[in-house]
Each structure stands twice: as C-alpha cells, then as structure tokens.
Amino acid sequence: MVFGMPTPDEIVSGAARELRSRPQFPPGFGEDADDDAPLPTEPMTINMGPSHPAMHGTVRIILTVDGETVKEADVQVGYLHRCFEKEAEYATYTQVFPYTDRLNYVSPLLNNVGFAMAAEKLLGISDKIPERAQYIRVLIGEISRITDHLTCVGASGMEVGAFTPFLWMIKCREWLWELLEELTGARLTHSYVRIGGVAADLTDNFAQRLRDVLAKCREAMVDVEKLIVKNRIFRDRMDGVAVISAEEAVAYGWTGPCLRSTGVPYDVRKDHPYLVYDRFDFDVPVGSTGDNYDRFAVRMEEMRQSMRILEQALDQIPAGPFKLDDPRISLPPKSQVYNTIEGMIGHFKQIVDGVKIPPGEAYSYTEGGNGELGFYLVSDGTGRPYRCHVRAPCFILMQSVPKLIIGAGVADIIPTFGMINMIGGECDR
Amino acid sequence: MLEFLADHSAIAALLKVFFLLMAFVMPLASLSTWAERRQSAMMQDRLGPNRAEITIPGLGWTLRLWGITHFVADALKMAFKEDLVPSKVDRVLYGIAPIMAIAPVLITFAIVPFGSDLCVGKMTEIITSLEGCRRTIPLQVVRLDIGMLFYFALASLAVYGTTLAGWSSYNKWSLLGGLRASSQMMSYEVTMGLSLMGAFLYYGTLEPNAMVLAQGDNPLNWGLFYQPLGFILFLTAAIAETKRAPFDLPEGEPELIGYFVEYSGMRFGIFFLAEFIETIFLAAIVTTVFLGGWHVPGLHEDGFSFLKLPHIAVVLLRSAVWGGKILFLCWLQLLIRWTLPRFRPDQLMRMGWKQLLPLSLLNIVLTAAWVLWRSAH
Amino acid sequence: MSQDLRNAPTTKPAIAEALRDIAAPAAGATAATPVAPAPSDMVTIKVDGREVQVKKGTNVLEACLQNGVDVSYFCYHPGLSSPAVCRQCLVEVVGQPKLVPSCYTPVADKMEVVTNSARVVQARQQMLEFTLVNHPVDCPICDKAGECTLQKLYDDWDHKGSRTEFDKVHKPKMADIGPHIVLDAERCILCSRCIRVCDEVAGVHQLGMAWRGDREQLTVAPGQRLDNPYSLNTVDVCPVGALTSKDFRFTLRAWELYTVPSVCPGCATGCNVEIHHGQGEVWRLVPRENLSVNKYWMCDDGRFTYKEIRSRRHSGARIGSGRGLPAQAVSVDKATSFAAERLSGTVQKGGTIGLVFNAQAENEALFGLSQVAAKLEAAGATVRRYVVGRKSHPERADKILRHADMNPNTRGAQVFAGAGAGDADALRSDLGKGALKALWMVGEDLPFDDAVLVELAPSLDALETFVVQAVHDSPLVRRAHVQLPACTWAEVDGSFTNAKSMVQRIRCSVSPAGDARSHMELVSMIAKKTRWVEGEAWQKSPRQAFLQLTAAVQPQDGSAGPFASADWGRELPPVQLRFANSRG
Numbered sequence A: 001m002v003f004g005m006p007t008p009d010e011i012v013s014g015a016a017r018e019l020r021s022r023p024q025f026p027p028g029f030g031e032d033a034d035d036d037a038p039l040p041t042e043p044m045t046i047n048m049g050p051s052h053p054a055m056h057g058t059v060r061i062i063l064t065v066d067g068e069t070v071k072e073a074d075v076q077v078g079y080l081h082r083c084f085e086k087e088a089e090y091a092t093y094t095q096v097f098p099y100t101d102r103l104n105y106v107s108p109l110l111n112n113v114g115f116a117m118a119a120e121k122l123l124g125i126s127d128k129i130p131e132r133a134q135y136i137r138v139l140i141g142e143i144s145r146i147t148d149h150l151t152c153v154g155a156s157g158m159e160v161g162a163f164t165p166f167l168w169m170i171k172c173r174e175w176l177w178e179l180l181e182e183l184t185g186a187r188l189t190h191s192y193v194r195i196g197g198v199a200a201d202l203t204d205n206f207a208q209r210l211r212d213v214l215a216k217c218r219e220a221m222v223d224v225e226k227l228i229v230k231n232r233i234f235r236d237r238m239d240g241v242a243v244i245s246a247e248e249a250v251a252y253g254w255t256g257p258c259l260r261s262t263g264v265p266y267d268v269r270k271d272h273p274y275l276v277y278d279r280f281d282f283d284v285p286v287g288s289t290g291d292n293y294d295r296f297a298v299r300m301e302e303m304r305q306s307m308r309i310l311e312q313a314l315d316q317i318p319a320g321p322f323k324l325d326d327p328r329i330s331l332p333p334k335s336q337v338y339n340t341i342e343g344m345i346g347h348f349k350q351i352v353d354g355v356k357i358p359p360g361e362a363y364s365y366t367e368g369g370n371g372e373l374g375f376y377l378v379s380d381g382t383g384r385p386y387r388c389h390v391r392a393p394c395f396i397l398m399q400s401v402p403k404l405i406i407g408a409g410v411a412d413i414i415p416t417f418g419m420i421n422m423i424g425g426e427c428d429r
Numbered sequence B: 001m002l003e004f005l006a007d008h009s010a011i012a013a014l015l016k017v018f019f020l021l022m023a024f025v026m027p028l029a030s031l032s033t034w035a036e037r038r039q040s041a042m043m044q045d046r047l048g049p050n051r052a053e054i055t056i057p058g059l060g061w062t063l064r065l066w067g068i069t070h071f072v073a074d075a076l077k078m079a080f081k082e083d084l085v086p087s088k089v090d091r092v093l094y095g096i097a098p099i100m101a102i103a104p105v106l107i108t109f110a111i112v113p114f115g116s117d118l119c120v121g122k123m124t125e126i127i128t129s130l131e132g133c134r135r136t137i138p139l140q141v142v143r144l145d146i147g148m149l150f151y152f153a154l155a156s157l158a159v160y161g162t163t164l165a166g167w168s169s170y171n172k173w174s175l176l177g178g179l180r181a182s183s184q185m186m187s188y189e190v191t192m193g194l195s196l197m198g199a200f201l202y203y204g205t206l207e208p209n210a211m212v213l214a215q216g217d218n219p220l221n222w223g224l225f226y227q228p229l230g231f232i233l234f235l236t237a238a239i240a241e242t243k244r245a246p247f248d249l250p251e252g253e254p255e256l257i258g259y260f261v262e263y264s265g266m267r268f269g270i271f272f273l274a275e276f277i278e279t280i281f282l283a284a285i286v287t288t289v290f291l292g293g294w295h296v297p298g299l300h301e302d303g304f305s306f307l308k309l310p311h312i313a314v315v316l317l318r319s320a321v322w323g324g325k326i327l328f329l330c331w332l333q334l335l336i337r338w339t340l341p342r343f344r345p346d347q348l349m350r351m352g353w354k355q356l357l358p359l360s361l362l363n364i365v366l367t368a369a370w371v372l373w374r375s376a377h
Numbered sequence C: 001m002s003q004d005l006r007n008a009p010t011t012k013p014a015i016a017e018a019l020r021d022i023a024a025p026a027a028g029a030t031a032a033t034p035v036a037p038a039p040s041d042m043v044t045i046k047v048d049g050r051e052v053q054v055k056k057g058t059n060v061l062e063a064c065l066q067n068g069v070d071v072s073y074f075c076y077h078p079g080l081s082s083p084a085v086c087r088q089c090l091v092e093v094v095g096q097p098k099l100v101p102s103c104y105t106p107v108a109d110k111m112e113v114v115t116n117s118a119r120v121v122q123a124r125q126q127m128l129e130f131t132l133v134n135h136p137v138d139c140p141i142c143d144k145a146g147e148c149t150l151q152k153l154y155d156d157w158d159h160k161g162s163r164t165e166f167d168k169v170h171k172p173k174m175a176d177i178g179p180h181i182v183l184d185a186e187r188c189i190l191c192s193r194c195i196r197v198c199d200e201v202a203g204v205h206q207l208g209m210a211w212r213g214d215r216e217q218l219t220v221a222p223g224q225r226l227d228n229p230y231s232l233n234t235v236d237v238c239p240v241g242a243l244t245s246k247d248f249r250f251t252l253r254a255w256e257l258y259t260v261p262s263v264c265p266g267c268a269t270g271c272n273v274e275i276h277h278g279q280g281e282v283w284r285l286v287p288r289e290n291l292s293v294n295k296y297w298m299c300d301d302g303r304f305t306y307k308e309i310r311s312r313r314h315s316g317a318r319i320g321s322g323r324g325l326p327a328q329a330v331s332v333d334k335a336t337s338f339a340a341e342r343l344s345g346t347v348q349k350g351g352t353i354g355l356v357f358n359a360q361a362e363n364e365a366l367f368g369l370s371q372v373a374a375k376l377e378a379a380g381a382t383v384r385r386y387v388v389g390r391k392s393h394p395e396r397a398d399k400i401l402r403h404a405d406m407n408p409n410t411r412g413a414q415v416f417a418g419a420g421a422g423d424a425d426a427l428r429s430d431l432g433k434g435a436l437k438a439l440w441m442v443g444e445d446l447p448f449d450d451a452v453l454v455e456l457a458p459s460l461d462a463l464e465t466f467v468v469q470a471v472h473d474s475p476l477v478r479r480a481h482v483q484l485p486a487c488t489w490a491e492v493d494g495s496f497t498n499a500k501s502m503v504q505r506i507r508c509s510v511s512p513a514g515d516a517r518s519h520m521e522l523v524s525m526i527a528k529k530t531r532w533v534e535g536e537a538w539q540k541s542p543r544q545a546f547l548q549l550t551a552a553v554q555p556q557d558g559s560a561g562p563f564a565s566a567d568w569g570r571e572l573p574p575v576q577l578r579f580a581n582s583r584g
Ligand code: SF4
Pocket: A345, C135, C136, C137, C138, C139, C140, C142, C143, C144, C145, C146, C148, C149, C150, C151, C187, C239, C240, C241, C242
C-alpha cells in the first residue's frame, strides 16, 4: 500500500479526516503495472485567515482549491465586530465620533463628517452649518480620501510583492497625517468633527503647508507610477484579474472607486452634492473593464482629483466661525464654563446628557473612502441615538468577493482582496 | 609552509574550504541579511536597522558601524529562540529539510575559483607566466573536469530541502509553498542548464577555472559580450532558483507565508541563510562564467602594463576584485528584489517553459553555429 | 431645535418604562386598584389647546403632568403642601391677566391653560435667571450634579448666558446642620421643600428661612440640629445640591450609579427603595414612591442598612466540629453535602430536628424550608419549627413609618413556619432542655443579648448536628458544624412580606460576596442532597419558587389571602442614573 489508511486513532484533525474520505484508488494503483492510469486528484480545503497576513486579521475565507485554482470560496466576515451600532446607543452623539474614527480607520475624518451630517440632518440644521466649517470638512475629508487611497493602492502593490512603492505611499500618507495631527491632535483617531461644525479652527499656515505636502505627494505618485504602472509583472498581475461587469457591480450594490472602475460614474459628491462640493471643479474618473488594474487606476486618479478639490477649497475658504453658534449644540466657551453657572450647567449637561436631538429618523450618505458611507439614525429625543446603523461600503463589496475569486488562482486572491480594500473596522463594525 | 600545503593538497583543500566558507561566504551571507534590510530601507526612504552596536568592555567605546552588527543580534536571537516543532510533523524529514536546503549550495562552492593559482616559491617575484612553476596551489577547492555539471547535479538536490520542508510540516500552506518551490525550481533548472550550454560551447570546457582563463584579462573577451543572451537567461533562471523576488512564490509572503511557515528559531534561520548563500553562489557562478572570474581588467601575470607587481600582489588583487564582482552582483540582486513585484505561478511557468526555454535553445543553436563558423575559419 | 425638542420625552422609551416600573407601586402591594372616579368628580380643562379630563381638586400643575405636558417646577412636591414660593411653575390661564403659579391653582371646569406661549416660556427663563444669579459655580464638586433639577430645567428651558456683572452673594458653605446632613446655603434655591418635609412628614419644625431678599437663607434655629429620624428625606427632596448626605457625599457621581427597585430590610414596614449601586457595590438607598406603604419617604435607619452588605460578611463555607473550634474552609458544594449527610444521619436515627425560619430571609427560602419540613413530617420525622429574627425595638416605633419589629419578613416567616411554630423563646427553652438533636438555621439572627447567647452555648454545642446559613459572621455561627455563606437581601431576587402582609419584590443589585448563595439555593441544595425534596419547581429559580408559594398559600375558600395580589413583575434592564435626568 502506498497510502496507508489511517487507523481510527489518527483521525483527529481535519486533514486526517480528508485522508479518510480520499477516493478509492484505481485498482492496481501504486503497483508498477499500470503506469498510464490517471493520477487521482482531489480538491483541497484550505483555511485562509482570519489569522493570515493578507486577511488583515479579520476575514476568513474557506477555500477549496484544485492545485492553485480556487474552486469554491466561503468568505466569512465579522471577526472584528465591535458592536459599534450597539455601543452608539449607549453613548451621546458626541461620544459616537471616536467610535466612527474606528470604522474606516484609514480615513477617519470621512466617517466623522458622515456621522455629523446625519445628526445634523436629524436636527434640521444642515443648512445652518457655517461656510467655513463646511470648507474645513471638505478639506479634511479629501485629505482623508487621499490617505485612504494611498494606503489601498500602496498595499495592493505590496500584496503582489512590490514593497517599495508601498512605503513611498505610506511616506506621503505620513506627511498628510502629520498635518492632520497638527490640526486635530491625533494622528489616526482624530474625532475632529462635531455636530454643528468642527472642534477647532484650521491651524496657522495650514493652507501653505497643505500645498507643500500635496506637491510632494504628486512627485511621489509619479515615482510610484514609474515603478509599477509600466511594470510588466505588475500589469500581468492586475490586468484582467477579478473582472466584474457594470451591471453585476450595480446589482451587488457596489459604490465608490470599485463601482467606478466598472465604468459607472456614480459619485455621491457629484450626483448628490453635499457640503460645498457643488462649488468645485473636479472629474469622476471611471475605468472600463472593472478589473483589479482599473480599481487601482481609478484610485490613483481620484487622488489627483482630490488634490484639485483641496487646492480649490484652499482658495475659496471664507473666514468666519467654524461651528454653529447655538448653546444647545455647541459647547459654551471655556471662559463662560469656568466663570458662570449658566455656562457651567450648559457644558455639564451637554457632556453628560449629550446634544438632544428631536425624535425622528434620518439617513445621510456621503462619499466615503470605499464608496457610499451612510449613517441611519433614529432619535427618541434624548442625547443618544436610539438606533444607529452604518451602511459600510466595504461590507457590501465583500459579498461579491467569492464571485471575484472563484476560478482565479490562490495568488490572485490577495490583490483582489486588496483592491476591494476591505477595512475590518468598517466591514465588521 | 606554502610548500607543505602544495604537497598536501588535502590539507590545502581544507584550508581553502575554511577560508572560502568561514571567512567569505558565511560572513557575506550574514552581512547581506543586514544589507538587504538596509538597502531596501534606503530605497524606501526609511532608516532600516541602524541601532545595533557593540560596546567594547573596559574601554567604553561604542561601535555602531551603521548597524552592521544587526546580523549578530539576529543570529543570536534565532539561536536562542525556542525550537518549536509542531506535533504532527514528520520529524525526520522536518529535521533534514533545512540541511538539505543549505548543504548543496555550500558544497558547490568547491568548484568556484576565487583567485588565480599561487606559484609557491615565487611569491615575491614578478613572473610573466605560471609555466615555470614547479608547485602551484590553485585557489579553488577542487578542480573537477565535470565542473559545472557538478554544480547542476547538486543544485537540483536543493529542491528537496524546500519540497520536503513544505511537505513534512503538516500544514497546507507550507505544502502549497513546497509544491510551488519544486515546480518552479525544476522548470527553471532546465533553462539554467541550457542557457549555460552556449558558454560551454564557446569556452570548450566545463571546468570553471578553465573558463576564467579562457576569458582573459581583456573585459571585451568576457563571456558577457559573447553570450549576452545566455547571460540574461542564466541570471533570470538562477534568480528563480534562489526563490527570491520576483520569483519568491514559494515564500509568497502575503499569500502563503512560505514553505517554512512551521519553522522557527535556527531551523528557519538556516532556510533564511541558505537563500542568501544561494545569491552569493549565483553571483560567483555569474562572475566565473560571464564576468571574467577573478580576472582584473588589464592585469597580467606580472602586473599592469604600466605597473609591474609581485606575484603575491597580483593574486591578492585578483581575489579582491573577484570579491568585488560578487558584491556588485549581490547588490544587483537586492536591487531587483526590491524593485519588482512577484509573478503568479501560472505566469511563472509560462515564462519558464514558453519563453526562456526556447530562447535558451536558440542561444545554443546560434552559439554552436558561430563556434562552427569560427573553427572553419 | 425649537418646541418639539422641548416637548420631547427626555428618556429613551425602554428606560422610561423601566423607570416607570421603579416608580410604580411595588409588585404585589395591596394598593387597591383605584376606583374609577365618578364622572361628576371630573372636570374638563384645556391644556395647550388639548382637552383633558382631570379629577376635581387637583391643581393645574398635576393636571399638566398627568397629561404629559412638562411644566417646570421647583417647590411643588406631590407629597407636600404647595406654598408656591418658587414661581417656576407659572402658566397662563386664559382670562386671568397675570400668570398664575400652576402648583397653587386648582383646576376648574372649562379652564384653559397655556404652558408654551412665549410669555410663559419667558417667565420660566426669567425665573431661572433669577435663581441662577447667586448660584455658585459648583457643579463639578456638587454631589447633585447629574441629577440636579436646576441643571435639568436650565438645560430644558433656558440656555441663556449670564448677564450679571456683580459678585455673587456668599452664604455658609458646608454647614454641619445635623448628624447626617451638610448644608451648602449658597446652592439653596429657597424652595422650602426641606422645611415642609420636616414639618409635614417628620412632624418637627427644625428648619426655617432666615433673612430676606438675596440674603435669605435656609438655617436651623440656633442650638438646634436637623436630627429627626426622617432627616435624610430632605436630601432627597432638595432639587439642588444644597443638602447632601454625609454618608454619600463625595463617594460616587450620580451618573456612575445604576438603580434597582427593591425594599428596605430595616423593619417590618417594608419601605420601597431604590438601591443605587455602582462598581459592584451599593452606595445608597433612596425611597421609592409607594403610596400604600411609604409614600415618598423612608427613615434614616433604613438608609444605612446597606452597610450590612459590606461589613462582617461570612463569605466562604466552613465545616468543622462546631463548639467554636477552628473550622475548615471548603466549597459550598462540599459544605452542603456535609450538611446533608449529618442532617439525614440525625433524622434517620430518629432525632428531633429544629428548623429555624428567620424573618430576615426572603419568602422563597422560607417556603423551601417549609416544604422540607412538610416532607420530613410526612416521612415520620419529628420536626420543630421556630420563627426568629432580630430583636424588636418598641421605642423606635412611631405612627409614620418606623416599626418596632426590625425584621422585614416576619409575616412571611410566620406564614411558612405554620401555626405550630415556636418563637425564639421556645427555641431557647428547647435547646436548654436538650430537646433537639439537630438544628438547621436559615439565617443567623437571634433576638438575644450576648449574655443569653453565652448561656445557650453549651446546649448548642451539645447538638449532634448544627447547620447555619449565615449572612454575617458571629460567634454563634462559629459554633455550627456547617457554616454556609448566604446572600444579603440586595444580592438575591425574591420577596418580603411586610407587617401589613404585602408581598413586595426585592431585586438583585450586586453580585454576592465571596461564595455566598441565596438562602433559597442553600436550602434547595441541602434538600436535594439529603434527597428529601428533589426536582420541585421552587428549587429551580426564585421566580418559580415565588409562583409556587403564592399558589400554595392561597386560602382554599377563594377569599383574598395575604399573597392574593402578589406579582413577580418584569425583569428590569440595569438603569443608569445618568439617563434618569433629575431626582428631587
Ligand atoms: S445644585 Fe445643581 S446647579 Fe447647583 S452646583 Fe449643584 S449641580 Fe450645579
């Protein structure tokens, strides 16, 4: 016997069980007589993640592979579930901001903005937000979009083995984060937006420093493109891999850069302009084939468009207050808090009870890093959401991953997964 | 003493092995682990490892040396790490695999000439040729007629190390890695062998030192210029043999983690080191076959035309330049490794069989025709 | 951000409901279902354009509150008279030229009340502004912060900045006005609720107002102390942090506390309380409205009963040879097995077993014990039952709330021990006579002085088997062969029957100390291990026990028995005080 059948004692692990269910070999197999008999093959079930370097620690794919070809894929999300939505019900609206930072944690400010806008919609003050605050939101939002795409694009290079561009992009991201750190006080978890505006005004010289950083980032992006966009190996790995048609993408509910890669020019900023997006001149890049390379290229181009928006916003931003002047929504100034009982009580109640929002429900959606980021809020009149739901774009993207990877090679899973840009914090919430 | 060595070639061989492996290859391999990290850091705008330092006891001096001593720290770390053996592995094969991976490369160094022959007795004299030498010590561990074939034979053994490591680890990921390794190495071995055929025809020998001699000290006569296609094909195939990027599929860090995923501590360290030794060996072979081996441009047996040198100086200079060529090639490999993305298995196979193989056959045909034409005239 | 926010409910539905449950009369209270008033008692008035029907004689403020219209108020309290001193409750009554204080204006038929006109809102805001003029900026160090009515009203209605430029008037801070209470006269908003509590509830005039105008302040008469036995109720009714309890001051902030409705274990009255707990410990008890028991009040002694939860606990099982000799710490499981072995041994030998029904234990445990007794008697064993508890203090009894009997569940113990049960003296004499071979005490309390206990010691030591389920450690407990750790009332779900035979729910608030188990669980474990009672409903959960016991004690003739309207009630989610908005 060539392959000994295992004794029952050996049958402990899954692999051993597989051995046992091995199909019977053709008669005479392993005895030298019949060399022409076809070699029996069988698919292998292999568990990718959640503890796997490419699965970002939060996704598990149970693969059935035939050699290196994926035959079946069972994608399981939820390993990073943190009860965001439930937690939000036990926090005041303002206290939810730090939680939103942890949704898509490479573009926290976009989530901040999205949540603030939902709360403002429910309060009915969307049109009262001071202009300067709206411009600041656009600025930080677009910076965050750039950091988001830098991470995604860089990481996808890394995932096909090109480590160097990744670090170049991370370097750019770091420059941007340094700027945001100076502005918000935190490098990653900014919690900078507030209902009715933002927490603080722009720092001195922000405009000039941002312009400098953007110039440097442009150079770095050119370098990256030189290094990988024309690289045969990179193109071979990305072109025509994991193709999805526009119809299918729409049917799956795709949004964001992934949807645009299939040629559908849907961008919330253009189609349902919010904040002051209708005042900027920018394009919505679209792809043609909906493969990994298109998703890569759309993101690259989107960064450039974001830079355009940033520059226009810097030119247009007016002076003025950076948050709504309403004692029910914005905290009173510290001089009042420390010196008058009125300010003290106002501050105290806003911190302990939260900003009270009249009963009702609202869905507000913005263009997040990965697509349409929606917040659905129900208020019962207290300072805490009665229900808070997030339409997490990459959660919806994830449902199509099996479709994309079945039939591809094991090695294709990684770049595909990378270009979907699943962010555990957002997908699993 | 040199006379004694010239008479007892076995002892000489031992000494040479010692010199070559302990004084050159191993330190260089260890250093290249640091160099790789440092060089990649420079390419990527990082600092890389620059902190390890040695404090000389008593004197209180601290040597930092750009962090070179990191490799010592790394080695110590690996040596003292827990040697974790998963419970279900095939213990025998699991234990043998790292040895199988490192031994063949170390052995094949035996055929690499790392300097010209030493003429015992005329060390300080200026000699024009080795003709008159009674006793010589070749700076090569063994001089085998089958030369390069010995290398091919042993190189194909190295595949067992990786394949067995993947198979015996009782882990599906390492099994995939092992399979990738075996298919990749076997396929590229073919190209590797065939791409050198042209050089064999051209030099008319399989013996490395003879090849070096045939190239001479005129760089224009080096194999690189006569076998440009062979050079590129060989370099590509040989990098594939070393399993480094863009051919690091068996490792495939984001996908498979590699055939050695279940290895830890020094066992992993051996695989790691073997990879770097392979890069050095690849550099040595390329130097020998295509870059004039230990030849220094313009350096004859008696020194440069403008500056006569004693024999010993000539030999030392040649060995040093040989080392320099190897360093250059190692650097080149690191550069490639940190620039290119990784192939996909099917693309790799396609390239190996459908592009490199026909090209290397073409190379043979062209070279053969040319050799025939040359001998006819 | 305008009117609808103001009229919005200020708590989440679930929490509001839970809070309602807390506020509602305790489960099982014999409060007769209010008889629907005859139509002639009702008047129809219009509140903010909405027609509502209210009882004659209610005042406008109550009428509004009953119909979910929020009218701010400070000095009105449902349990006290209305002097209309704060003017915070001003509303417009159509036809009257001036705004009227709603707490002082009785409803009249066809009256039209407006509570949300600009005039009324402005009046409210102005009253708040007045109140705040001299209010210190104390919230961060004020114990009331987070549950302060002044904060709530400012947040609900005002939100205007300060307009004064003058120094605030200073008054005494940290005035020690009574054994349990500290006064901060600056925070006082002069609502006089505390004065009325003393006058109308405790029946003593200990507090009063002195001075006039912005110097007016609350004070005790010189040489007097605020030391009546109901003094801490002033802290509860105080809408601000002027009166604070020395006991609770500077322990936890109000918003860190969770609240659980329960019943005070201090005496047989069974005042309804809220247990305020946080960080795994109970921090204070405050009265909970139950018009048929304690109205809105409780006595000071009752408030301090929570301290027993923390002190002198017997928190790990011990077995030994009794007689006060060192015993061995074991698991509860092992200890109950040991107890079961010894008890059944004694019973098999035909020895008389004494079962002690302690009036400190909850109904469920005592019911379980009664079931065991019944089984044993049915099997022919000689069983004697005793009802004991803590010593009475007739001197403390008054006509208000305080009861001489210091046990919360004497009625329950009597019901379950049955007619033939002896009292503590019977136990003492039986022990003295050596009539008992085994003694199983559910609860360690005995109404005896130390001298009596010393005298009893030899007869206890003579027992063949002595099992005690004890909440607190004591020399008596250390004489037992098996010393089982039991939970306090705050650590179990169950019920007490008060002196008026009302069965009231107690609820678990904090986790038991150490290894402690509820009396019921211990009884059930021993009953199972002796194989006397197995697999009965009461052994499964307190709720099952409650359902079984209410059915069991129902009189056969169909008349309403002592447990007639007993109800287990709902499970309550933990309610954080943070979201209760204000108290007092
Ligand atoms: S009484 Fe209320 S408003 Fe006054 S200091 Fe205390 S918490 Fe603040």
